[in-house]
Amino acid sequence: MFGLEFPPINAILRWKDLFPTFNKIALIAVAAAFIGIMLFLLASRKNPMLAPTGSRNLAETSVDFIEDGIVMQTLGKSGLGWTPFLLSLFIFIFLCNIPGIIPILQMPATARIAIPLTLSLLVWVVYIGTGIKHQGLGYFGHLLWPPDVPTALKPLVGLIEFISTIFVTPFSLTVRLMANMMAGHILLVTFGLLTESLLLAETNQIFLVPMSILPFGMLIFLTGFEILVAFLQAYIFTILAAVYINNSTAGHGDDH
């Protein structure tokens, strides 16, 4: 329309398969898992009696962050056993998000629905399993009816609570992560395209070409912003997982 051809969505979000069923997204996910495991393995090899340096420093900081920022705020002291699970979730999601701004890779693996969906189904299984483990089959009663619901309202409340816990929760977890990363990615593509098309514009109005500094500045700003988003989305996914797990352990509406 304005001499700017936006590429089809597949050109932005899809790559050729490296070999069948294994594409760049899968490569990034495998690399993220590998890097996360290696980081913590390296950290665990170091002498815990010395002042932490290098990888151990990073590992201790992240464990501290998960314990103080997520577990203690939501699950309380009795939930400290959940730290490893939540830490792995956080590290994996963050390492999948951050390639969105790393040159050459330039693609957050979580911008495709596969990884967010798998992770939220994992969280779904974990919090329902926790509920059954802690409350037996009574969990499904607590799940449907918060205490002190009038009998007349029970069918309605039960239906709403059932749909919200079983379907809406994993759906919103998935969509929140996927859409945030995809929106960021498309935003970066848009400003990259604007910069390129202004810089290479075949026009006799020569003052247009230096104007490409404007979208370029925005591109730099948004790249910084994406680092924040990558961190924040990993944090939000993890803290929501912790909140859902807490709901299953404590029962509905109990003060914890």
Next chain:
Amino acid sequence: MEAFAALVAQVDDPADLKNIEAASGAGMAYGLAAIGPGIGIGYLVGKSVEAMARQPESAGMVRTTMFLGIAFTEALALIGFVVFILLKFA
């Protein structure tokens, strides 16, 4: 809106027409979906800053709850964004 309708009426090619409808519908969907969460997040963060300014010692707890609230509110806008993508490209 009338000018837009007049413009659409001039288009003959059905494929173009479909593209126009998809693009305008997608823009409308995202624009409408962004209104509510915009108001909601503004109100939420404003109140949280108020709370933190009143009681700086409870800032950590307020911040955690604020992020939770933002996550829930933001989901609506993001569903609008997904609808935008589906309308525009699917």
